[in-house]
Amino acid sequence: MNPRRRIVPVFVPHLGCPHQCVFCDQRIISGQTLPVGPDDVREALRSAQAVTAWAELAFYGGSFTAISSDLQNSLLEAAQPFRRSGFLTAIRVSTRPDCIDRECLDRLAAFGVGTVELGAQSMSDRVLAASGRGHLAEDTVRACALLREQGFRVILQMMTGLPESDPETDLYTAKSLAELRPDGVRIYPALVLRGTGLAKMLERGAYRAQSVEDAVNTCAPIVRIFCEGGIPILRLGLHPSWELEDKLLAGPYHPALGELVYSRLYRDEAERQLSARKRLPDEVTILVPVGELSKMTGKGKANLIWLRDRFQLRQVRAAESGDLSPGALAIKGKSE
Numbered sequence: 001m002n003p004r005r006r007i008v009p010v011f012v013p014h015l016g017c018p019h020q021c022v023f024c025d026q027r028i029i030s031g032q033t034l035p036v037g038p039d040d041v042r043e044a045l046r047s048a049q050a051v052t053a054w055a056e057l058a059f060y061g062g063s064f065t066a067i068s069s070d071l072q073n074s075l076l077e078a079a080q081p082f083r084r085s086g087f088l089t090a091i092r093v094s095t096r097p098d099c100i101d102r103e104c105l106d107r108l109a110a111f112g113v114g115t116v117e118l119g120a121q122s123m124s125d126r127v128l129a130a131s132g133r134g135h136l137a138e139d140t141v142r143a144c145a146l147l148r149e150q151g152f153r154v155i156l157q158m159m160t161g162l163p164e165s166d167p168e169t170d171l172y173t174a175k176s177l178a179e180l181r182p183d184g185v186r187i188y189p190a191l192v193l194r195g196t197g198l199a200k201m202l203e204r205g206a207y208r209a210q211s212v213e214d215a216v217n218t219c220a221p222i223v224r225i226f227c228e229g230g231i232p233i234l235r236l237g238l239h240p241s242w243e244l245e246d247k248l249l250a251g252p253y254h255p256a257l258g259e260l261v262y263s264r265l266y267r268d269e270a271e272r273q274l275s276a277r278k279r280l281p282d283e284v285t286i287l288v289p290v291g292e293l294s295k296m297t298g299k300g301k302a303n304l305i306w307l308r309d310r311f312q313l314r315q316v317r318a319a320e321s322g323d324l325s326p327g328a329l330a331i332k333g334k335s336e
């Protein structure tokens with residue numbers, strides 16, 4: 001369970017998914033994992049009851065609405081006593097955009113599911129095809145409209161660095177998703193995991209994996225789009241785990257990728273403000289909101305050193321200010 005958000009995750013493996021997305025390792029996992037059933041749901045919720053007074057149940061990992069309706073019903077039914085007792089405050093599922101229709105939404109609503117996470121991944125049909133997704137961008141638009149119409153909260157997931165994509169295509173995806181006004185987004189730079197289609201493409205030279213620096217450069221403007229649109233970013237980069245590290249062949253894996261991207265955004269904003277000045281002071285202090293100091297300074301003060309060298313300043317410092325709102329930045333200068 002995630003102690004901060006009290007999420008009880010239940011992973012629904014590949015379970016008959018007819019697709020084979022190039023980045024997906026579910027088929028590898030499914031050979032080793034027992035299928036999930038109602039007892040797993042009950043057990044996960046009972047364990048959570050031992051440590052918390054309330055929780056949210058999340059079916060992650062596969063395409064929930066693509067599994068058989070009998071299994072969907074039994075998994076959701078198993079959660080109902082916990083919902084009736086007040087322990088379970090919400091249920092969410094993740095699925096594919098082309099696996100949403102009125103019938104499945106009626107089922108989800110009847111069992112108290114309030115949030116649906118859609119793996120949109122890209123809004124470019126070329127990228128979707130090259131990634132073996134098996135759906136089109138318009139499926140995401142249609143699914144969002146249906147979900148909204150029926151009163152669900154919608155979380156959209158996107159992947160950067162997929163085959164046939166570039167930073168412009170990924171930015172286009174972010175803008176298109178922001179226009180759909182989701183209640184939140186998750187951003188995942190593509191990683192190459194052992195045994196996947198992407199690994200084969202990498203091996204034959206048909207795919208170039210992004211570096212961490214590439215991913216930071218790609219994700220920074222995407223994060224800006226969502227922040228400016230007031231859309232919460234629930235996650236940036238996959239959660240670090242030893243299983244992931246064990247399967248990782250290539251790609252922009254970093255345990256604190258989000259921190260790196262936010263750090264880049266602070267550096268960009270400081271650069272913008274300094275560039276706009278007619279005369280530059282010798283010494284600069286960059287003020288950031290309380291709690292954001294490490295993002296501004298960057299690892300090993302990398303941002304401050306970069307700004308000092310870029311503008312040929314004698315010294316660049318960073319300090320916290322209680323007067324600034326999140327993401328804002330102010331610059332004070334001192335000249336001899």
Ligand code: SF4
Binds near residue numbers: 017
């Ligand atoms: S839709 Fe793609 S990512 Fe999802 S389970 Fe199927 S193959 Fe994996």
